[in-house]
Amino acid sequence: MQLTIVNKNFSMKILVCISKTPDTTSKIAFTDGNTKFDENGVQWIINPYDEWYSLVRAIELKEKDPSATIHLVTVGGADCDPIIRKALALGGDEAFRVNTDSTDSFYIAAQIAEVAKKGGYDLIFTGKEAIDYNGSSIGGMVAELLDMPYVSLATLFDLNGNTATITREIEGGEEVAEVSLPVVVSCQKGVAEQRIPNMRGIMAARTKPLQVVEPAAADTLTSIVSFELPPAKAGVKLVSPDNVAELVRLLHEEAKAI
Amino acid sequence: MSVLILADQSEGHIKKASFEALTYGAAIAKQTGTTAEALVLGTVNDDLSALGKYGISKVHQLASETLNHVDAQLYAKLIAEAATATGATVIVFSHNQTGKAVASRVAARLKAGIVTGACALPDTSNGFVVRKTVFSGKAFANVRINSDVKIVSLNPNSYHTTAGEGTAEVLQMNIAVDTSRIKVTAVNKVSGEVPLTEADIVVSGGRGLKGPENWGVLLDLAKELHAATACSRPVGDAHWRPHHEHVGQTGVQVAPNLYIALGISGAIQHLAGVNRSKIIVVINKDPEAPFFKAADYGIVGDLFEVVPKLTEEIRKMKAAS
Numbered sequence: 288m289q290l291t292i293v294n295k296n297f298s299m300k301i302l303v304c305i306s307k308t309p310d311t312t313s314k315i316a317f318t319d320g321n322t323k324f325d326e327n328g329v330q331w332i333i334n335p336y337d338e339w340y341s342l343v344r345a346i347e348l349k350e351k352d353p354s355a356t357i358h359l360v361t362v363g364g365a366d367c368d369p370i371i372r373k374a375l376a377l378g379g380d381e382a383f384r385v386n387t388d389s390t391d392s393f394y395i396a397a398q399i400a401e402v403a404k405k406g407g408y409d410l411i412f413t414g415k416e417a418i419d420y421n422g423s424s425i426g427g428m429v430a431e432l433l434d435m436p437y438v439s440l441a442t443l444f445d446l447n448g449n450t451a452t453i454t455r456e457i458e459g460g461e462e463v464a465e466v467s468l469p470v471v472v473s474c475q476k477g478v479a480e481q482r483i484p485n486m487r488g489i490m491a492a493r494t495k496p497l498q499v500v501e502p503a504a505a506d507t508l509t510s511i512v513s514f515e516l517p518p519a520k521a522g523v524k525l526v527s528p529d530n531v532a533e534l535v536r537l538l539h540e541e542a543k544a545i
Numbered sequence: 546m547s548v549l550i551l552a553d554q555s556e557g558h559i560k561k562a563s564f565e566a567l568t569y570g571a572a573i574a575k576q577t578g579t580t581a582e583a584l585v586l587g588t589v590n591d592d593l594s595a596l597g598k599y600g601i602s603k604v605h606q607l608a609s610e611t612l613n614h615v616d617a618q619l620y621a622k623l624i625a626e627a628a629t630a631t632g633a634t635v636i637v638f639s640h641n642q643t644g645k646a647v648a649s650r651v652a653a654r655l656k657a658g659i660v661t662g663a664c665a666l667p668d669t670s671n672g673f674v675v676r677k678t679v680f681s682g683k684a685f686a687n688v689r690i691n692s693d694v695k696i697v698s699l700n701p702n703s704y705h706t707t708a709g710e711g712t713a714e715v716l717q718m719n720i721a722v723d724t725s726r727i728k729v730t731a732v733n734k735v736s737g738e739v740p741l742t743e744a745d746i747v748v749s750g751g752r753g754l755k756g757p758e759n760w761g762v763l764l765d766l767a768k769e770l771h772a773a774t775a776c777s778r779p780v781g782d783a784h785w786r787p788h789h790e791h792v793g794q795t796g797v798q799v800a801p802n803l804y805i806a807l808g809i810s811g812a813i814q815h816l817a818g819v820n821r822s823k824i825i826v827v828i829n830k831d832p833e834a835p836f837f838k839a840a841d842y843g844i845v846g847d848l849f850e851v852v853p854k855l856t857e858e859i860r861k862m863k864a865a866s
């Protein structure tokens with residue numbers, strides 16, 4: 288029998304990146320001459336990839352190894368506080384909010400990297416993408432700024448001592464890879480199952496530390512000029528179920544899709 | 546000055562999405578009066594000089610076996626070096642799995658502004674403004690890149706590939722490749738099937754199919770159309786179909802030329818993954834199904850009756866043409 292030597296002095300530190308996004312059913316509209324997202328009546332949620340997959344996986348890792356700590360970071364204004372409290376209620380230990388309204392990925396990543404450098408994390412989780420601006424950018428940038436390996440689009444994440452085994456999506460399939468900590472991982476469906484915060488968690492979250500820090504100096508490399516809504520669809524052309532040949536004709540001759 | 550495009554490869558072949566990126570990059574080069582050059586990492590079987598057909602003047606290759614798997618850290622370092630060596634002011638990726646792993650990392654390394662998920666040529670009349678999809682395809686944003694070097698990753702299926710005449714000069718690069726800190730232990734490709742994110746046509750099924758045993762009608766149609774297959778989330782959750790087929794907000798996002806939805810209600814979270822498709826066909830027995838609002842063509846009817854007929858009519862049409 289082989290003995291596994293567990294390093295008693297090693298207690299893992301996990302950083303989970305949390306972003307605030309409009310609820311998936313929100314009406315998408317713009318104001319100020321189409322330069323700003325219309326927040327009127329919008330319900331804000333934790334970005335689903337952050338909440339359901341990366342945060343829950345971090346919590347599961349801590350359940351297996353109670354010596355682990357989970358820190359949360361969000362880059363955003365005070366309106367992010369309810370979101371970060373909810374994430375704490377699910378199971379984070381401590382949270383940081385970097386106080387800025389920037390939408391530039393590089394600026395945001397630089398802030399996360401700054402927090403990460405101070406904390407010395409073994410594992411940094413992000414979601415696959417934020418469902419508002421769909422960047423899929425932050426994880427790669429943070430990894431580069433910290434000079435850590437980056438595994439994107441993870442669908443499974445396991446840890447054995449210091450070695451992570453990660454399944455990730457590639458074109459037309461998956462790849463299984465092993466990597467030593469530290470590592471930055473972007474998570475998607477498969478990594479964990481959604482959880483609902485319980486009353487105990489919600490009570491505990493009230494007293495968990497949430498530190499607001501001012502942003503570090505960093506470049507802003509992009510800016511949003513304007514938004515547009517796609518032109519409305521012309522409306523569906525309905526074909527009778529008794530005339531399927533007509534649908535085939537339309538798809539072939541009119542839509543040129545087959 | 547030049548535009549450098551990553552011609553991403555898999556199993557020795559340049560990917561379809563890369564041809565779009567190459568065509569797109571060549572168009573940017575033309576628009577800004579410079580040349581388009583391609584970068585190929587890893588070993589390939591394809592004739593790389595043929596990339597000239599897409600408007601590429603030079604192909605830089607680093608034929609190292611290590612690079613046949615994408616390690617974002619190695620890739621970013623090499624791409625950044627190649628970009629500097631070729632004097633690239635614009636770097637183009639496909640916003641596919643490789644682009645998502647690598648492009649933003651290169652951006653951070655070069656301190657270059659990046660727009661991911663681009664869906665049109667940049668407007669260079671006043672600076673460099675790129676149109677991209679946001680809110681999972683429900684809107685567009687026009688984003689200005691302020692840095693000297695600009696990085697754009699192009700949504701698959703959003704720029705038409707055009708091949709003309711031309712031969713590219715193929716140059717081997719001589720850059721040392723570090724050892725990867727990521728060890729790939731297994732690759733599981735869904736063999737013989739059309740990869741979902743690359744497919745021209747996707748046939749997708751929802752709870753209306755009632756159970757996994759009924760998928761035959763859908764598979765027959767998909768086969769006739771050489772289409773990839775997909776499903777709604779409850780179908781994936783119930784393991785009627787493999788989870789990698791689940792499309793939508795929380796699953797795979799697709800943008801094929803044709804998306805055919807069978808027995809799917811068209812919930813907003815489902816639409817978020819498919820509404821960039823060019824043509825949407827919905828077959829549902831409920832005329833009130835929300836999917837019809839997002840559709841171009843539809844049939845209100847029982848899919849178990851309609852779909853076999855549809856497959857048959859397509860077969861006839863193909864035989865005739």
Ligand SMILES: Cc1cc2nc3c(=O)[nH]c(=O)nc-3n(C[C@H](O)[C@H](O)[C@H](O)COP(=O)(O)OP(=O)(O)OC[C@H]3O[C@@H](n4cnc5c(N)ncnc54)[C@H](O)[C@@H]3O)c2cc1C
Nearest residue numbers: 751752753777778793794795808809810812814830831848
């Ligand atoms: C936060 C969140 C994220 C989500 N993410 C996703 C996601 O990524 N992808 C996703 O798909 N869903 C997602 N969902 C679930 C989504 O809201 C819907 O519940 C789901 O898409 C419904 O799947 P369905 O259309 O297959 O099933 P149903 O809604 O049950 O629809 C079945 C349809 O089949 C039709 N039908 C039945 N029998 C027949 C027949 N014989 N012939 C023709 N038509 C028939 C019915 O009229 C009905 O319209 C998410 C939900 C939430 C809350």
Ligand SMILES: Nc1ncnc2c1ncn2[C@@H]1O[C@H](COP(=O)(O)O)[C@@H](O)[C@H]1O
Nearest residue numbers: 304306362413414416417422423424425
């Ligand atoms: N403002 C932010 N603060 C903290 N984390 C963020 C922020 N924006 C994005 N992230 C993280 O990066 C992931 C990918 O976001 P993006 O690159 O913007 O699509 C998200 O799922 C989050 O985990």
